[in-house]
Amino acid sequence: MERVMIDCRKIPNDVGCTLTIAGQEQEVLTASTAHAVAVHGEVDGPKLQETLRSSLEPAEHSMA
Numbered sequence: 001m002e003r004v005m006i007d008c009r010k011i012p013n014d015v016g017c018t019l020t021i022a023g024q025e026q027e028v029l030t031a032s033t034a035h036a037v038a039v040h041g042e043v044d045g046p047k048l049q050e051t052l053r054s055s056l057e058p059a060e061h062s063m064a
């Protein structure tokens with residue numbers, strides 16, 4: 001299965017977060033949801049899930 005990543009630097013956020021999470025899509029969504037709630041003060045829900053899902057991109061070579 002292809003790995004994907006999500007890069008906080010590419011998502012508008014107030015905390016200047018630079019974290020990148022890579023893995024299988026469901027792993028990234030689960031981890032990034034927890035991260036968004038814990039660090040970004042987001043509220044889990046359909047809107048957050050949609051934002052995270054739309055921010056997924058193929059994992060960079062160095063992360064694969």
Ligand SMILES: [Zn+2]
Pocket residue numbers: 008017018019035039040
């Ligand atoms: Zn972050």
